[in-house]
Amino acid sequence: MGVVKAFRALAVAAVLAAPAAQAQDSKVIGVSIPAATHGWAGGMNYHAQEAVKRLEKTYPQLKFVLATAGDPAKQVSDIEDMMATRNIDALVVLPFESAPLTGPVKRVAEAGKWVTVVDRGLAEEGIEDLYVAGDNPGFGRVAGEFFRERLPNGGKIVVLRGIPTTIDNERVEAFQKAIEGSGIEIIGMEHGNWNRDNAFTVMQDFLSKHPKIDAVWASDDDMAVGVLEAINQAGRQDEMWVLGGAGMKEMIKRVMDGDTRVPANVTYPPSMIATAIEITALRFVSNAPVSGRFVIGSELITKDNAKDFYFPDSPF
Amino acid sequence: MADATTTRQGPRKAHRPAVNLHVIGPLVALAALVIVGVLLNPNFLSYGNVTNVLARSAFIGIIAVGMTFVITSGGLDLSVGSMAAFIAGLMILVMNALVPTLGAGWPVILVGMAAALVFGFLAGLGNGLLITRARIEAFIVTLGSMGIFRSLITWLADGGTLSLNFQVRDVYRPVYYGGILGISWPIIVFLVVAVAGEIVMRHTAFGRHCAAIGSNEQVARYSAVHVERVRLATYVILGMLVGLATIMYVPRLGSASSATGVLWELEAIAAVIIGGTVLKGGFGRVWGTVVGVLILNLIQNILNLTDLVSPYLNGAIQGVIIVLAVVLQRQKKAL
Numbered sequence: 264m265g266v267v268k269a270f271r272a273l274a275v276a277a278v279l280a281a282p283a284a285q286a287q288d289s290k291v292i293g294v295s296i297p298a299a300t301h302g303w304a305g306g307m308n309y310h311a312q313e314a315v316k317r318l319e320k321t322y323p324q325l326k327f328v329l330a331t332a333g334d335p336a337k338q339v340s341d342i343e344d345m346m347a348t349r350n351i352d353a354l355v356v357l358p359f360e361s362a363p364l365t366g367p368v369k370r371v372a373e374a375g376k377w378v379t380v381v382d383r384g385l386a387e388e389g390i391e392d393l394y395v396a397g398d399n400p401g402f403g404r405v406a407g408e409f410f411r412e413r414l415p416n417g418g419k420i421v422v423l424r425g426i427p428t429t430i431d432n433e434r435v436e437a438f439q440k441a442i443e444g445s446g447i448e449i450i451g452m453e454h455g456n457w458n459r460d461n462a463f464t465v466m467q468d469f470l471s472k473h474p475k476i477d478a479v480w481a482s483d484d485d486m487a488v489g490v491l492e493a494i495n496q497a498g499r500q501d502e503m504w505v506l507g508g509a510g511m512k513e514m515i516k517r518v519m520d521g522d523t524r525v526p527a528n529v530t531y532p533p534s535m536i537a538t539a540i541e542i543t544a545l546r547f548v549s550n551a552p553v554s555g556r557f558v559i560g561s562e563l564i565t566k567d568n569a570k571d572f573y574f575p576d577s578p579f
Numbered sequence: 580m581a582d583a584t585t586t587r588q589g590p591r592k593a594h595r596p597a598v599n600l601h602v603i604g605p606l607v608a609l610a611a612l613v614i615v616g617v618l619l620n621p622n623f624l625s626y627g628n629v630t631n632v633l634a635r636s637a638f639i640g641i642i643a644v645g646m647t648f649v650i651t652s653g654g655l656d657l658s659v660g661s662m663a664a665f666i667a668g669l670m671i672l673v674m675n676a677l678v679p680t681l682g683a684g685w686p687v688i689l690v691g692m693a694a695a696l697v698f699g700f701l702a703g704l705g706n707g708l709l710i711t712r713a714r715i716e717a718f719i720v721t722l723g724s725m726g727i728f729r730s731l732i733t734w735l736a737d738g739g740t741l742s743l744n745f746q747v748r749d750v751y752r753p754v755y756y757g758g759i760l761g762i763s764w765p766i767i768v769f770l771v772v773a774v775a776g777e778i779v780m781r782h783t784a785f786g787r788h789c790a791a792i793g794s795n796e797q798v799a800r801y802s803a804v805h806v807e808r809v810r811l812a813t814y815v816i817l818g819m820l821v822g823l824a825t826i827m828y829v830p831r832l833g834s835a836s837s838a839t840g841v842l843w844e845l846e847a848i849a850a851v852i853i854g855g856t857v858l859k860g861g862f863g864r865v866w867g868t869v870v871g872v873l874i875l876n877l878i879q880n881i882l883n884l885t886d887l888v889s890p891y892l893n894g895a896i897q898g899v900i901i902v903l904a905v906v907l908q909r910q911k912k913a914l
Contacts, residue, residue, distance in 0.1 A: 472620060472883070
């Protein structure tokens with residue numbers, strides 16, 4: 264009985280059909296995310312705004328407060344302001360950094376508000392009601408498995424890492440584990456900080472240093488752009504291919520078009536923020552149980568399925 | 580700074596720079612880095628690597644030459660990194676907008692280049708006027724415009740990346756990757772800017788006025804130096820050099836985003852100081868700035884070419900070498 268009811272509520276929400284029942288008291292959902300400082304965050308901002316727009320139209324009783332922060336301190340202030348002046352009923356937060364945000368988010372939870380944490384977990388367990396995240400070890404593992412498959416006889420590869428963080432460590436460790444014993448040798452590994460320019464210079468130097476490179480794990484599409492340009496400059500296009508990640512639209516397009524230098528991609532969707540906001544909204548407009556953990560898998564994108572991941576309107 | 584009084588007369592007797600110890604501090608550091616590089620990796624002095632390092636030094640280098648004048652006259656500009664990103668974004672928008680009317684060829688690119696210089700001029704003029712007419716501290720003005728430019732580029736790009744039209748890009752590409760006699764354009768432009776900067780600093784009234792203002796503004800004013808006008812000019816020149824650097828930068832990756840030019844201002848200021856210019860103003864050395872830029876870029880290059888230290892420590896190594904380069908120089912000065 265309960266299941267049927269929940270299912271029905273979910274179905275209603277999913278088709279966005281019914282303008283929800285009148286005279287319910289309105290609920291305020293605060294959304295606090297990092298500012299669009301790089302491509303992925305830009306996409307995440309876009310999807311957050313889209314989700315808020317769509318939900319406000321569908322459910323007039325829901326109000327949203329969206330704040331973007333350029334650093335952890337600003338994000339803490341944003342959350343405090345939401346509590347003090349906007350009287351939020353729920354908080355959807357993508358923490359800039361885990362440790363500094365743990366205390367402030369915990370206070371929100373202690374005040375009896377619903378808390379949804381996205382992507383980066385808090386430093387203390389059990390604070391949030393709902394955790395929505397991408398699968399970082401999965402991101403590295405899927406990439407590693409692709410390398411195994413493409414280089415069955417082993418080979419020499421270079422790796423560009425992101426900004427030194429837990430996210431980056433989890434990805435790289437899983438990648439290394441996935442290629443263990445395959446004969447694939449990582450001959451160079453440096454931080455490109457998820458930045459095109461940094462990746463460009465790091466790759467230039469890798470190309471000077473290593474006379475033979477079979478493939479590059481750029482581990483991010485912004486870095487892949489810089490890497491590909493450095494390879495062009497050196498005129499070594501035919502020697503190696505590049506695997507990026509996160510599903511930037513230009514890269515998905517190249518995979519879709521069958522570019523041999525960009526044979527695949529691995530997802531880490533910035534739209535996970537939309538998932539989190541939608542599920543949080545469900546908590547207030549339906550009876551569907553939504554607490555728990557929701558991990559969005561990292562998938563391999565190849566020529567065959569690329570069109571399912573191509574969003575030409577997104578900035579990322 | 581104690582040395583300000585002695586160096587103020589520098590330009591006058593500097594027609595034939597005498598080789599003395601305190602001048603060659605940065606050169607010693609540069610030479611040491613080159614030797615370390617050669618010992619660590621045989622490819623270090625290969626044509627490809629040298630070209631790469633020089634070409635990527637060009638952006639910061641061109642900006643740092645302008646920064647040398649600003650700092651010499653006692654100013655500071657924190658906005659150059661954001662300004663570069665903002666100008667790159669505007670330049671891309673202008674070129675993309677003109678493709679339907681002018682076609683994807685050199686006319687569009689020339690308009691784009693002119694636009695970059697004009698935007699650079701305006702940005703520098705804005706900073707300069709606020710500093711000289713409204714009399715606000717340079718640090719505050721440029722801290723403010725740093726935030727403004729950075730936000731504007733993020734907003735223009737909708738949080739994502741602005742990309743240059745692909746056909747235009749193919750035509751424009753050689754400006755970064757091409758060159759004459761095997762020397763790529765960014766290196767040539769950097770060289771021209773550096774030589775011109777050196778001449779202006781040492782052999783023109785403008786260069787002497789910059790040093791005089793930085794050394795003692797009151798005295799300069801009594802000596803009939805147009806303090807405000809000279810100050811304003813340093814910011815305008817810097818703005819236009821940022822525009823010039825952007826002209827070289829855009830063809831490299833054909834895109835601009837909020838991640839473009841992050842921390843360029845600090846790299847440029849560091850290069851200026853490593854090169855022997857006094858942070859408080861009063862003495863500037865353009866060729867020293869060039870050496871400073873090369874030192875900064877060589878450190879990164881050498882760290883990438885070797886596996887000696889954990890990549891986590893790259894920043895620390897860089898910091899140590901920067902401080903050492905300055906220590907070396909200041910000690911020599913004390914002699």
